[in-house]
Amino acid sequence: MAIKQLTVFVENRQGTIATITDLISAHNINIRALSIAETEDFGILRLIVNDENTAEKILAEHGYLIKITDVVGVKISDEPGKLSEALKVLDENKINMEYLYAFMARTEKHAYVVIRVEDNGAAESALLNAGFKIVTEADICKL
Amino acid sequence: MTQNYYQKEIETMSAEDMKKLQSEKLVKQVKHVYENVPYYRNLMDEKGVKPEDIKGIDDLHKLPFITKADLRDAYPYGLLAKPLEDCVRIQSTSGTTGRRVVAFYTQKDIDLWEECCARAIVAAGGTKKDVCQVAYGYGLFTGGPGLNGGSHKVGCLTLPMSSGNTERQIQFMMDLNATILCCTPSYAAYIGETLKEQGYKPEDIPLKAGIFGAEPWTEEMRRGIEEVLGIKAYDIYGLTETTGPGVSFECSEQTGMHINEDHFYAEIIDPDTGEVLPEGSKGELVFTSLDKEAFPLLRYRTRDICVLSRKKCSCGRTLVKMAKPMGRTDDMLIIRGVNVFPSQIETVLLNEGYQPNYQIVVDRVKNTDTFEVNVEMTPEKFTDKVAEIISMEKSLANAMKAMLGINPAVHLVAPKTIARSEGKAVRVIDKRKLI
Numbered sequence: 001m002a003i004k005q006l007t008v009f010v011e012n013r014q015g016t017i018a019t020i021t022d023l024i025s026a027h028n029i030n031i032r033a034l035s036i037a038e039t040e041d042f043g044i045l046r047l048i049v050n051d052e053n054t055a056e057k058i059l060a061e062h063g064y065l066i067k068i069t070d071v072v073g074v075k076i077s078d079e080p081g082k083l084s085e086a087l088k089v090l091d092e093n094k095i096n097m098e099y100l101y102a103f104m105a106r107t108e109k110h111a112y113v114v115i116r117v118e119d120n121g122a123a124e125s126a127l128l129n130a131g132f133k134i135v136t137e138a139d140i141c142k143l
Numbered sequence: 144m145t146q147n148y149y150q151k152e153i154e155t156m157s158a159e160d161m162k163k164l165q166s167e168k169l170v171k172q173v174k175h176v177y178e179n180v181p182y183y184r185n186l187m188d189e190k191g192v193k194p195e196d197i198k199g200i201d202d203l204h205k206l207p208f209i210t211k212a213d214l215r216d217a218y219p220y221g222l223l224a225k226p227l228e229d230c231v232r233i234q235s236t237s238g239t240t241g242r243r244v245v246a247f248y249t250q251k252d253i254d255l256w257e258e259c260c261a262r263a264i265v266a267a268g269g270t271k272k273d274v275c276q277v278a279y280g281y282g283l284f285t286g287g288p289g290l291n292g293g294s295h296k297v298g299c300l301t302l303p304m305s306s307g308n309t310e311r312q313i314q315f316m317m318d319l320n321a322t323i324l325c326c327t328p329s330y331a332a333y334i335g336e337t338l339k340e341q342g343y344k345p346e347d348i349p350l351k352a353g354i355f356g357a358e359p360w361t362e363e364m365r366r367g368i369e370e371v372l373g374i375k376a377y378d379i380y381g382l383t384e385t386t387g388p389g390v391s392f393e394c395s396e397q398t399g400m401h402i403n404e405d406h407f408y409a410e411i412i413d414p415d416t417g418e419v420l421p422e423g424s425k426g427e428l429v430f431t432s433l434d435k436e437a438f439p440l441l442r443y444r445t446r447d448i449c450v451l452s453r454k455k456c457s458c459g460r461t462l463v464k465m466a467k468p469m470g471r472t473d474d475m476l477i478i479r480g481v482n483v484f485p486s487q488i489e490t491v492l493l494n495e496g497y498q499p500n501y502q503i504v505v506d507r508v509k510n511t512d513t514f515e516v517n518v519e520m521t522p523e524k525f526t527d528k529v530a531e532i533i534s535m536e537k538s539l540a541n542a543m544k545a546m547l548g549i550n551p552a553v554h555l556v557a558p559k560t561i562a563r564s565e566g567k568a569v570r571v572i573d574k575r576k577l578i
Contacts, residue, residue, distance in 0.1 A: 011560065044529055044532070046527060
């Protein structure tokens with residue numbers, strides 16, 4: 001059920017991110033969510049797009065170091081405290097989180113959270129048991 | 144393995160006969176140089192040596208050294224020993240250290256050089272049935288012209304590719320069944336990487352041997368190239384100042400390079416005192432051209448740190464062997480008082496599973512040397528977790544510290560952002576202004 005995240009190695013240089021987003025948009029690919037983790041030396045750009053295979057191909061052709069990572073997407077209602085509830089579920093099930101980022105949908109009253117854990121299956125079933133909706137690749141394409 | 148030689152009589156000559164041959168050539172050469180090169184005559188007069196003092200190779204140590212600084216002073220014609228009308232070619236160094244050298248050749252010098260390269264090709268198993276792809280640069284750089292000439296002398300079908308345009312290199316290699324590849328080791332590794340990316344396995348590649356030189360490389364790099372291309376990789380050594388590639392070459396034993404000592408007499412000296420050191424000692428390599436006509440350097444200090452050996456070689460050649468140079472007296476960096484050779488960094492990278500694509504940046508901030516090493520991230524090691532990449536940088540820094548004794552700051556950078564392969568890679572950027 002996991003969704004696919006594009007992970008791109010980027011150098012801390014002016015204009016790098018714009019170059020990447022330009023390449024993707026030139027091929028009519030939509031970015032659903034984006035997050036950057038950075039250090040002094042480098043950054044790691046994480047993207048959720050509606051067509052990760054084409055995006056990967058384009059970026060690889062342009063010499064970018066790129067990897068597709070499985071992550072868990074959770075749909076939560078857009079109200080205070082809902083994110084905490086989801087995180088508590090993971091905590092109670094002793095599932096370690098590497099990182100997370102969130103995005104809003106345009107039309108619905110929902111937020112989406114992307115979570116990177118070691119064991120996607122365990123995280124998904126824990127969240128499902130607690131009543132959360134897990135986002136699929138098909139959902140991402142419809143957004 | 145049966146051994147073939149290009150010039151068996153010379154390559155397997157007894158030590159006694161070789162010394163006799165070298166002595167005869169040296170006496171003639173010193174006379175030629177003294178009479179025809181005022182710059183050299185002055186150096187010898189200053190040292191109080193006359194041509195008649197040199198009666199054989201045992202008198203060589205009486206002659207003055209010649210250095211890169213002399214070549215710069217004498218640029219362009221100051222060391223020319225033949226009238227220009229007798230010269231047919233020049234070659235030149237890349238000037239990477241900021242001191243361009245122009246060397247002149249008569250037709251006899253060209254023949255001698257190409258024969259040296261032919262010996263190297265035959266020692267790597269080459270015969271007239273081979274297809275020899277020369278992917279060294281052609282032009283002022285000696286790599287392309289030298290191996291091209293050697294390949295002709297052996298009678299190989301020669302593919303004069305020059306360097307670069309890797310797609311075309313691969314197309315010719317596969318379509319024309321190239322069996323021997325001649326280029327820099329970093330370009331060989333790059334061609335190998337590209338073939339692998341394109342899905343070629345070593346057994347799909349027609350090459351059987353490679354002759355690689357013109358830049359330092361390690362045993363680990365040799366093994367990597369041999370594996371990816373499915374070949375045996377042979378080292379070759381040379382410098383524009385003496386001729387070009389083919390001053391020495393490796394045989395099937397792969398334990399050092401036989402020096403073509405009938406043309407180039409080698410000594411190892413203490414770089415500080417100039418004293419000649421006995422066989423087996425580590426020191427600076429010095430060459431004397433015994434029979435080159437147009438640009439004959441006597442006792443040229445190469446700045447390469449090296450060891451010579453006369454141990455019996457299983458290939459049957461009696462030519463003295465030199466180890467792979469262990470660094471250069473001039474590209475050795477002194478960082479925080481510690482001697483650092485770029486080849487040590489390369490060894491660490493290969494041991495840790497990285498490609499040898501790196502750049503050392505040294506600077507001085509508040510009277511302390513800064514020492515940074517940029518290393519290209521590899522697809523195998525790349526991960527989406529920042530903490531893991533930071534810990535890769537730390538463990539590389541630790542491995543370098545264990546090798547060098549000082550701690551660098553290691554930065555992982557994006558692939559193919561460090562210039563490499565097709566020209567000489569810039570491995571060291573020293574920003575310190577100490578004068």
